[in-house]
Amino acid sequence: MVRAVALALGALVLFPTFASAHGPTRQKVTETVEINAPADKVWGVIGNFQDMSWHPAIAKTEGTGGNDANATRTLTLTSGGTIAEKLISNDPAKKIYKYEITKVDPKVLPVNNYSSNISVKGEGDKSTVEWKGAFYRGFMNNDPPPELNDEASKKAVQGVYRAGLDALKKKLEAGG
Amino acid sequence: MRLRAHNGLMILAAALSAAAVSGWMTAAAEPAAVHPFTEALVTNQTGDSLSVVSLADMKSVAEIAIGGNPAGIAMSPDGKYAFITSPESKELVVFDADTRHVAKRIKVGEGPLGVAAHPTNGRVYVADWYVHKISVVDPLAGQVVAQIAVGDSPSGLAVTPDGKLLLSADRDSNAVSIIDTATNTRLKSVPVGKRPFGITIDKGGRRAYAANVASDDVSVIDIAAGTVVGTVPVGHRPYAVALARGRAFVTNQYGSSLSVFDLSGLQPVKTIDIGDHPEGIMADRTGANIYVSCWFDNVLMRVDTEKLAVTGEATVGDGPRAFGLFLR
Numbered sequence A: 001m002v003r004a005v006a007l008a009l010g011a012l013v014l015f016p017t018f019a020s021a022h023g024p025t026r027q028k029v030t031e032t033v034e035i036n037a038p039a040d041k042v043w044g045v046i047g048n049f050q051d052m053s054w055h056p057a058i059a060k061t062e063g064t065g066g067n068d069a070n071a072t073r074t075l076t077l078t079s080g081g082t083i084a085e086k087l088i089s090n091d092p093a094k095k096i097y098k099y100e101i102t103k104v105d106p107k108v109l110p111v112n113n114y115s116s117n118i119s120v121k122g123e124g125d126k127s128t129v130e131w132k133g134a135f136y137r138g139f140m141n142n143d144p145p146p147e148l149n150d151e152a153s154k155k156a157v158q159g160v161y162r163a164g165l166d167a168l169k170k171k172l173e174a175g176g
Numbered sequence B: 001m002r003l004r005a006h007n008g009l010m011i012l013a014a015a016l017s018a019a020a021v022s023g024w025m026t027a028a029a030e031p032a033a034v035h036p037f038t039e040a041l042v043t044n045q046t047g048d049s050l051s052v053v054s055l056a057d058m059k060s061v062a063e064i065a066i067g068g069n070p071a072g073i074a075m076s077p078d079g080k081y082a083f084i085t086s087p088e089s090k091e092l093v094v095f096d097a098d099t100r101h102v103a104k105r106i107k108v109g110e111g112p113l114g115v116a117a118h119p120t121n122g123r124v125y126v127a128d129w130y131v132h133k134i135s136v137v138d139p140l141a142g143q144v145v146a147q148i149a150v151g152d153s154p155s156g157l158a159v160t161p162d163g164k165l166l167l168s169a170d171r172d173s174n175a176v177s178i179i180d181t182a183t184n185t186r187l188k189s190v191p192v193g194k195r196p197f198g199i200t201i202d203k204g205g206r207r208a209y210a211a212n213v214a215s216d217d218v219s220v221i222d223i224a225a226g227t228v229v230g231t232v233p234v235g236h237r238p239y240a241v242a243l244a245r246g247r248a249f250v251t252n253q254y255g256s257s258l259s260v261f262d263l264s265g266l267q268p269v270k271t272i273d274i275g276d277h278p279e280g281i282m283a284d285r286t287g288a289n290i291y292v293s294c295w296f297d298n299v300l301m302r303v304d305t306e307k308l309a310v311t312g313e314a315t316v317g318d319g320p321r322a323f324g325l326f327l328r
Helices: A001-009 A039-046 A150-174 B001-021 B026-027
Strands: A028-036 A058-064 A074-079 A080-093 A094-105 A109-124 A126-137 B039-044 B048-054 B060-065 B070-073 B081-086 B089-098 B101-107 B112-117 B125-126 B133-138 B143-149 B154-159 B167-172 B177-180 B185-189 B196-201 B206-210 B217-220 B227-233 B236-243 B247-252 B257-262 B268-273 B280-284 B289-294 B299-304 B310-317
Touching: A001 B154, A028 A150, A039 A109, A039 A150, A109 A150, A126 A150, A126 B227, B039 B070, B039 B280, B060 B125, B081 B112, B089 B112, B112 B167, B125 B154, B125 B289, B133 B154, B133 B196, B143 B185, B154 B206, B167 B196, B167 B206, B185 B227, B196 B236, B206 B247, B217 B236, B236 B289, B247 B280, B257 B280
Parallel strands: B070 B112, B112 B154, B154 B196, B236 B280
Antiparallel strands: A028 A126, A058 A074, A074 A080, A080 A094, A094 A109, A109 A126, B039 B048, B048 B060, B070 B081, B081 B089, B089 B101, B112 B125, B125 B133, B133 B143, B154 B167, B167 B177, B177 B185, B196 B206, B206 B217, B217 B227, B236 B247, B247 B257, B257 B268, B280 B289, B289 B299, B299 B310
């Protein structure tokens, strides 16, 4: 799994960057996973903005501001790239936090203006984790190359979410 | 010059013949009929469609394929036609709202997004995200009849109620252009906050409100003076503004909320939690309700402007933006 994500992210290293207006159609991705563990336990793993070690593609999380709004973190990927993120809001009672990417090279993740939230809903001993993202494609002008078009950006984000949620399920159901 | 004169004659002839058939020119030349709005037409960008929502019971009654990932919308003054921008197919789509079918598709520039209809002259203005110009479209003739150079990545457009001025939120210039619609020339560029997107003019044509996506505030512009008279902090990533009951209602995309502020003192009133990624917003004629499209949640929400609370919602297609004026 780690290797798959690293490969997916690594494959994007070749593309140049752009500095003008983003593309015209914002994309959305929603991925969920059901986990045989109570919501408090799941939130205990994913609820700390400063620790994303539960995701197999993340080698290191470094940040400031803890879990308060406007806290920041820099994720270092196992593939070597980095993603800078900011916490928009955090509601531990509702088990949801919202964040945005403040800086990422499209060759690391082919998205622009990315925002996201991750939440846990529980029912007894079971939980559902939902991870939602909104973003524009990696190529910010008209007529994108296929590697940076809407589909490619969606696929990349889906890959990140799926890898993270599947690993989270595995970790929690194994008793970790 | 020769081309323009030639086009002008062609357009006039086309307009006259089409007007005789449709009666549209007659309708457009009169003041907009003052009946309550009964429908919302919501552009679903990722769903590539238009949802028709009945406002009386907040139910989606139709979803029509549009093509080109529709985003922006404006209404003809009589409410019979919607003018929809489809940025991916680079078109202005003329939608017959009574019969609910696409009446015409007009190629416009490279990245049509914001759109506004003139109250009397029959023209439709289309902002081009990539070409940095506003196309003046004659929808009857199906042609672009003029282009107006503005700032970078013009986004939201609005016309003053008297039809004399067109305002353009030039997103990547951090400015609002004020344009003379008689001559199609820019009179002034007014510096505002960072990355203005939606722009709304009050009923008196005195002030305009531009939502600044990157500075999380709204610039209040005195239109006659061409100056910013106030800057109001709002929530995260504001998108557009509606005016009702002497208050402004601002959609905050990342905040999943509406910021409400008082128009006279420019003081905050309340923040209302709403669906995820709220975008297009518009007040009904009386100002009793405003309607908000929530892009991530695929709903159109109704907010009571006195209670300052959500009182209804309708499920629409995927990725509703409704960027512009979408009630009829």
